[in-house]
Amino acid sequence: xxxxxxxxxxxxxxxxxxxxxxxxxxxxxxxxxxxxxxxxxxxxxxxxxxxxxxxxxxxxxxxxxxxxxxxxxxxxxxxxxxxxxxxxxxxxxxxxxxxxxxxxxxxxxxxxxxxxxxxxxxxxxxxxxxxxxxxxxxxxxxxxxxxxxxxxxxxxxxxxxxxxxxxxxxxxxxxxxxxxxxxxxxxxxxxxxxxxxxxxxxxxxxxxxxxxxxxxxxxxxxxxxxxxxxxxxxxxxxxxxxxxxxxxxxxxxxxxxxxxxxxxxxxxxxxxxxxxxxxxxxxxxxxxxxxxxxxxxxxxxxxxxxxxxxxxxxxxxxxxxxxxxxxxxxxxxxxxxxxxxxxxxxxxxxxxxxxxxxxxxxxxxxxxxxxxxxxxxxxxxxxxxxxxxxxxxxxxxxxxxxxxxxxxxxxxxxx
Numbered sequence: 001x002x003x004x005x006x007x008x009x010x011x012x013x014x015x016x017x018x019x020x021x022x023x024x025x026x027x028x029x030x031x032x033x034x035x036x037x038x039x040x041x042x043x044x045x046x047x048x049x050x051x052x053x054x055x056x057x058x059x060x061x062x063x064x065x066x067x068x069x070x071x072x073x074x075x076x077x078x079x080x081x082x083x084x085x086x087x088x089x090x091x092x093x094x095x096x097x098x099x100x101x102x103x104x105x106x107x108x109x110x111x112x113x114x115x116x117x118x119x120x121x122x123x124x125x126x127x128x129x130x131x132x133x134x135x136x137x138x139x140x141x142x143x144x145x146x147x148x149x150x151x152x153x154x155x156x157x158x159x160x161x162x163x164x165x166x167x168x169x170x171x172x173x174x175x176x177x178x179x180x181x182x183x184x185x186x187x188x189x190x191x192x193x194x195x196x197x198x199x200x201x202x203x204x205x206x207x208x209x210x211x212x213x214x215x216x217x218x219x220x221x222x223x224x225x226x227x228x229x230x231x232x233x234x235x236x237x238x239x240x241x242x243x244x245x246x247x248x249x250x251x252x253x254x255x256x257x258x259x260x261x262x263x264x265x266x267x268x269x270x271x272x273x274x275x276x277x278x279x280x281x282x283x284x285x286x287x288x289x290x291x292x293x294x295x296x297x298x299x300x301x302x303x304x305x306x307x308x309x310x311x312x313x314x315x316x317x318x319x320x321x322x323x324x325x326x327x328x329x330x331x332x333x334x335x336x337x338x339x340x341x342x343x344x345x346x347x348x349x350x351x352x353x354x355x356x357x358x359x360x361x362x363x364x365x366x367x368x369x370x371x372x373x374x375x376x377x378x379x380x381x382x383x384x385x386x387x388x389x390x391x392x393x394x395x396x397x398x399x400x401x402x403x404x405x406x407x408x409x410x411x412x413x414x415x
Contacts, residue, residue: 030153055377
């Protein structure tokens with residue numbers, strides 16, 4: 001099993017791990033998943049896709065992700081995190097190149113399912129790996145730093161896709177997928193060089209903060225009593241499900257909504273999407289730090305409330321400035337839930353069980369991602385617009401606030 005390099009670095013190696021995680025998420029999520037929202041309008045026009053078909057394309061990506069989440073724990077246990085992450089990024093890059101060569105709806109669906117699976121095999125082990133490198137009080141911040149990669153990917157796609165389409169016309173989306181795939185292959189090599197499995201300090205055994213006998217006994221016990229342990233996964237998973245369902249609707253269809261319903265040009269819509277990416281870079285570090293200081297419950301409630309407001313502002317018949325507010329509210333807290341959730345799992349069960357439990361919680365989250373785009377696409381097809389989908393997302397975000405309010409405190413402090 002690999003540990004941190006023994007050579008002297010001018011910084012703690014754990015921060016290089018967090019930076020490498022940012023590169024992995026740039027590819028796996030920023031390009032492999034979130035770029036789809038920018039590409040759908042031109043893909044829909046070229047391939048003659050309906051709203052429902054657009055929704056199903058988004059859904060199959062999450063289906064692939066769901067399958068990967070289910071299998072990740074076994075892959076990591078057998079091969080280790082580093083090989084799984086690097087191979088996933090390699091497959092991800094290849095699949096994006098092939099999506100750009102697809103000739104119809106069925107081909108796109110099949111290939112984008114593979115893209116989703118590769119994203120899951122890269123993302124889940126990467127997020128969980130941080131618990132082996134950072135103490136509890138820094139896990140939220142570290143996971144937040146990694147989440148910056150998603151925002152960078154969105155910004156990159158918001159700049160590149162309109163430029164490519166302007167030069168190549170309606171078929172430009174194919175070249176965009178090619179560019180993203182080549183980047184994925186390059187970053188797979190970078191992760192192979194930089195990633196390490198475990199640090200020398202964290203990720204071995206949990207230790208109590210105090211050295212007295214009572215604290216030592218508590219640290220040796222399970223993180224939660226058996227009765228409390230039974231509610232942990234469904235409790236955290238239900239809130240995570242709400243996030244998966246709602247955010248997947250927004251990121252899949254907000255650009256399509258702006259272009260096809262609100263009458264904005266692709267260039268203007270890309271500016272909106274750019275600001276989502278820019279603001280989202282701060283979402284993980286900011287709200288991860290907030291959850292470190294104020295508690296996981298407060299962090300989750302605040303984020304869900306802001307996201308719910310973002311959905312209301314785009315759903316209703318408000319003046320145009322409401323769209324700017326919606327983009328702002330969503331962007332500023334966009335990827336903070338995964339960061340807080342990863343830190344929360346680590347707080348409850350410790351680093352040794354974090355991969356297993358976070359994988360279980362993420363399975364439930366993945367179900368929400370699968371259902372969101374498909375249902376939103378069908379609703380839009382029947383109603384002629386996405387307003388009802390955004391209203392549904394707002395209601396579910398409010399429900400997530402209530403679920404988060406009932407979250408209990410961990411019984412053990414894990415190092």
